[in-house]
Amino acid sequence: MIEIEVEKQQGAFRLAAQLALPETGISALFGRSGAGKTTLVNMVAGLVRPDRGRIAVGGELLFSSERGIDLPPERRRLGYVFQEGRLFPHYSVRGNLLYGARRGAARIDFDAVVALLGLAALLERRPGDLSGGEKQRVAIGRALLAAPRLLLMDEPLASLDAPRKAEILPFIERLRDELHVPVIYVSHAMEEIVRLADTLVLLSDGTVAAVGSVEELTSRLDLRPLTGRYEAGAVIRTTLAGHDVTFGLSELAFPGGRLRISHLPLPLGTAVRVRIRARDVALSRTRPTGISIRNIFAARIMEIAPDRGPLVDIRLDIGPPHQQVPLWARITLRSLQELDLAVGSEVFALLKTVALDRTSLGRYDSAAFGEDEAG
Amino acid sequence: MSPALTPVEIEALRLSLRVGLWSVAASLPLGLAAAFLLARGRFPGKLVVDGLIHLPLVLPPVVVGFALLVLFGRHGAIGAFLYQRLGVSFAFNWKGAALASAVMGFPLMVRAMRLSLELVDRRLEQAARTLGAGRVRVFLTVTLPLMGPGILSGVILAFARSISEFGATITFVSNIPGETSTLPLALYTLTQVPGGDAAAWRLALLSVALAMAALIVSELLARRLGRRIQGLT
Numbered sequence: 160m161i162e163i164e165v166e167k168q169q170g171a172f173r174l175a176a177q178l179a180l181p182e183t184g185i186s187a188l189f190g191r192s193g194a195g196k197t198t199l200v201n202m203v204a205g206l207v208r209p210d211r212g213r214i215a216v217g218g219e220l221l222f223s224s225e226r227g228i229d230l231p232p233e234r235r236r237l238g239y240v241f242q243e244g245r246l247f248p249h250y251s252v253r254g255n256l257l258y259g260a261r262r263g264a265a266r267i268d269f270d271a272v273v274a275l276l277g278l279a280a281l282l283e284r285r286p287g288d289l290s291g292g293e294k295q296r297v298a299i300g301r302a303l304l305a306a307p308r309l310l311l312m313d314e315p316l317a318s319l320d321a322p323r324k325a326e327i328l329p330f331i332e333r334l335r336d337e338l339h340v341p342v343i344y345v346s347h348a349m350e351e352i353v354r355l356a357d358t359l360v361l362l363s364d365g366t367v368a369a370v371g372s373v374e375e376l377t378s379r380l381d382l383r384p385l386t387g388r389y390e391a392g393a394v395i396r397t398t399l400a401g402h403d404v405t406f407g408l409s410e411l412a413f414p415g416g417r418l419r420i421s422h423l424p425l426p427l428g429t430a431v432r433v434r435i436r437a438r439d440v441a442l443s444r445t446r447p448t449g450i451s452i453r454n455i456f457a458a459r460i461m462e463i464a465p466d467r468g469p470l471v472d473i474r475l476d477i478g479p480p481h482q483q484v485p486l487w488a489r490i491t492l493r494s495l496q497e498l499d500l501a502v503g504s505e506v507f508a509l510l511k512t513v514a515l516d517r518t519s520l521g522r523y524d525s526a527a528f529g530e531d532e533a534g
Numbered sequence: 535m536s537p538a539l540t541p542v543e544i545e546a547l548r549l550s551l552r553v554g555l556w557s558v559a560a561s562l563p564l565g566l567a568a569a570f571l572l573a574r575g576r577f578p579g580k581l582v583v584d585g586l587i588h589l590p591l592v593l594p595p596v597v598v599g600f601a602l603l604v605l606f607g608r609h610g611a612i613g614a615f616l617y618q619r620l621g622v623s624f625a626f627n628w629k630g631a632a633l634a635s636a637v638m639g640f641p642l643m644v645r646a647m648r649l650s651l652e653l654v655d656r657r658l659e660q661a662a663r664t665l666g667a668g669r670v671r672v673f674l675t676v677t678l679p680l681m682g683p684g685i686l687s688g689v690i691l692a693f694a695r696s697i698s699e700f701g702a703t704i705t706f707v708s709n710i711p712g713e714t715s716t717l718p719l720a721l722y723t724l725t726q727v728p729g730g731d732a733a734a735w736r737l738a739l740l741s742v743a744l745a746m747a748a749l750i751v752s753e754l755l756a757r758r759l760g761r762r763i764q765g766l767t
Contacts, residue, residue, distance in 0.1 A: 206660050232663040245661040248765030249679045258675075259665025287765030305665050 161186075161309065161343070165202050165212035165222075174198055174365040180358055182217060182309070185335055185342040187352040187373070190362035190385070196345045199362070200311050203343065204239050205232035216309055238302030238310040238340075242317050244294040246286040252297050253282040259305035267306045275337065276300045276330055292323035296330060303340065310334065313345045324351075331355055332521075349386065353377070353394055353434040354521035361385045373432070378485040380464050380474065391472060392436035393485045399429040408512070415478040419453045420515045432521045437472055437487035439514035443507045444498050454510040458486065460502050463495070471495050475508055539740075540733075545712055546720040547740060553628055553716055554696040557635035558689055561643060565688060568640075569647035590702075591641040599705025602634055606706075630707035631714045635699045639692030646691055650684020651677070682759040690752035694745055717741050 161180040167173070174195040180186045188196045201207035203214055205221065208229065214222040216237070221230050246255050256278070260269065273279050276296045286294060295315055302310060312331075316324045332355065334340050346352055352359060352373065359376045361368040368385055369376055374394040377386055397411035397418060409423040411431055418433065425431070446455065461483075462474040469492050478484030486508055500506065539547070572584055590598050606613040606624045616622045624630035654677055662672045678685075700718045707714040709723060721737040724730035 204664055206664070231668075232660070233666045233668050235664075236666070237664065239661070239664040241657070241661060243657075245655075245657055246765070247658060247662070247676060249763050258662065259667065261666070285765045301665065 160215075160217070161203075161341070162213070162215045163199070163203065165199070165209035165214065167198070167202070167207070167209045167211075169198070172365060176362070176365070176367050178360055178367050178370050180343065180360070180370075182341045183339070184357035185331075185344050185355050186358040186360060187356035188343065188345045188360045188362055189347065189349070189352055192347060194362040195365040196347075196362055197313055200239075200313050200343060200345055203309075204237055204311055205230060205235050236306070236308050238305055238307030240295070240298050240302050240310065240312040240315045242314045244286075244291075244298040246289075246294055246297055246301070248286050250286075251282070252278065252284050252286070252289070255286065255297055255301050256282075256304055258301060261304070261306040267304050269304065272300045272303050275333055290323070291319050292326045295319065295323075295327055299327075299330065299334070303334070303338070307340065310340050310342045311345075312342060314347070315344075316346075316348070316351060328354060349377075350434075350519075353432065353519070356521075377434070378474070378487065380462065380472075383464075383472075391438075391487060391489065392434055393487045394432055394434045395484060395486070397431050397433055399423060399425055399427055399431055401427070413484060414482050415484045416456050418510075418515070419512050420520070421512065423520065433515060434519045434521075435486060435510060435515070436519075437489035439510060440475075440486060440488035441509040442473070442488050442490055442494070442498065442500070443509060446507050447509065450509075452509045452511055454512060456486070456508045456510075458506050458508040460500060460504045460506060461485075463500070463502060469493070473500070475506070477508060542711075542720070543736065543740065546715060546717050546737065547744070549628060549631075549712070549714075550697050550716040550744070553631045553635055554693045556629075556632040557639060557696045558643075558693045560632070561636040561640055561692065562685075562689065565640060565643040565647055565692070566685070568644045569651050569688075572644065573648045573651040587644055588641045590638050595638065595699070595701025596705050598637055599634060599702035602630075602637065602702065602706040606630065606633065624707070626707050626710060627713055631699075631703050631716060632696075634702040634706045635696035636692075638699050638702050639695035642695055643688040643692040646688035647681065647684050650681045650687075653684075654680045680763050682763060683756050686752060686755055686759060690748055694748055697741070697744055697748075717744070 160182060164177045166175045172195070176195065176199055188199065190196050198207055202209050203221070209222065209224070211224045212222070213220065213225065220226065220228050221235050222228060247258065250258065256269070256272070261267070273282070276299060278296060278300055281289065281293060281297065286297070289297065299315070316327055319327065328351070334342065344356060356373050358370065359373045360370050361376060361382060363385055369382055374396060376382055378393045383391060395413050397413040399409060400412035400417065401410040402422065403410070407422045408419050409421070411418040411420060411433060423431070456477040458475040458477045460473055461476050464472045464474070470489055471492055473488045473490065475486045475488060476483045477486050488508060568587055572580070604610055608614065608617060608623060608625045613624060624633050658680070659672050659676055662676045667675065697716070698718060699716070700722070703714065703716065704719060709715050709719045711720070715723065717737055717740060721734055721741070724734040724737065
């Protein structure tokens with residue numbers, strides 16, 4: 160368990176956060192800039208001192224104002240990957256990687272990390288010669304080799320362009336899947352979080368607005384102002400159930416049906432999380448025929464949320480009887496009235512396969528969050 | 535005019551180098567400490583300390599020499615103590631010349647080091663600490679190497695100031711051949727005797743050569759260090 164309970168006044172800004180996170184998988188801190196994400200992570204790392212509170216990881220107190228404990232950063236055994244990498248310019252890549260490398264029992268195999276992050280060709284280079292993506296990979300490797308019990312990542316992709324982001328994301332997934340290092344991941348990009356995170360923490364104005372599974376929090380209407388209107392959508396947990404080699408498609412099974420997506424090069428049975436944006440879902444009163452869309456689900460309208468002006472968001476249930484699987488659809492107010500839709504109406508939800516690209520899919524750690532809590 | 539140096543010239547040159555090297559070596563640790571205090575320290579009276587360190591830069595050198603004479607002379611407040619307890623004397627010997635040089639060069643050394651320390655990215659020091667390095671290791675492996683060019687230029691400036699020091703030295707330890715008569719002082723002696731012009735010229739050129747050599751070596755080293763701390767090979 161990672162327990163954080165801190166207060167700090169910084170000028171006019173007040174941070175007062177209380178949360179408990181699992182020690183497995185990736186926990187994301189999400190919020191607008193200025194919400195206190197970085198300050199919170201810096202407190203865990205020991206770089207910012209809270210006015211009051213306690214911070215404990217795996218039962219060990221790192222900070223406690225009550226008991227006068229404040230471990231210096233070097234004794235907290237946490238890895239930190241900063242937004243700007245912060246590589247030491249006067250060391251080679253190898254020198255950077257080895258700077259905090261632990262020896263003895265807690266040692267992490269140098270060659271394994273180099274292989275995992277694809278750093279073999281860079282070892283003798285110097286930080287000034289590296290691209291942004293390469294720098295971040297070295298920064299991740301450097302933090303890992305210090306054998307941290309928890310890895311903190313503060314927007315590690317924020318300074319990279321889209322292709323570089325796509326280059327790093329798989330490496331971060333591998334940290335979780337292969338090295339089993341718990342991660343606290345700060346981000347203000349919902350695509351990254353849906354792809355990577357198991358647990359989501361919503362921060363707003365220095366307080367914790369909600370903690371829960373990514374699926375649960377992204378489908379809650381009351382949290383919409385925090386998760387973002389553009390980002391509105393549902394996250395569904397699925398299992399990779401089949402490959403259609405002829406047409407280059409894959410099938411994801413979830414309670415309530417199967418979802419066809421572009422071929423996903425992963426083994427059958429892999430747990431895959433899918434984010435379906437509300438604006439990619441259309442509704443029909445009758446089951447449409449003669450249509451190119453392959454993903455058609457029988458649905459019941461659970462909730463209708465007026466959105467800005469001409470648009471409405473509709474929460475649907477596409478699960479089997481007695482098991483809800485939420486899906487959001489965004490349609491115009493005019494369609495709502497013309498189709499005569501109301502809470503309880505039976506409809507069909509339509510989703511184009513091409514709307515689900517790689518950025519909407521993420522593997523997840525099924526152990527990270529109890530199924531009952533995930534809801 | 536023979537190109538070979540005369541014994542007198544060699545003696546003045548060796549004395550200048552010895553005084554310069556000792557004054558720089560002895561003030562280096564103190565200079566680093568003062569640079570840290572001024573760049574990172576927060577304490578009442580910091581402006582006064584800052585002013586005291588920089589004072590030799592703006593005072594007439596003869597005032598500094600006189601102050602040293604009062605404090606470090608055989609009967610001075612500090613000099614008497616050092617002589618009676620430790621047997622160390624700065625009076626009228628090359629050690630006194632080195633002390634005078636060190637005091638005069640100190641502000642230049644501290645200034646260069648302080649500026650370079652202020653440019654060291656503290657976020658790199660934080661990164662090092664999250665990697666398990668304590669304060670001492672961070673200082674030795676991150677802060678000090680990144681200050682490299684500033685330390686180098688501080689040392690060179692102080693050394694250059696030392697080999698050109700005149701006023702404070704002659705006031706404090708007088709002008710004794712072979713003991714305190716460094717290049718500028720020897721040159722001064724020659725200008726005071728009839729027919730000494732040719733010999734004075736030679737010492738002047740020697741001073742120029744020494745100063746140029748110091749500047750060129752420092753520039754070459756600074757380039758290498760500069761590339762290194764920018765993360766380039």
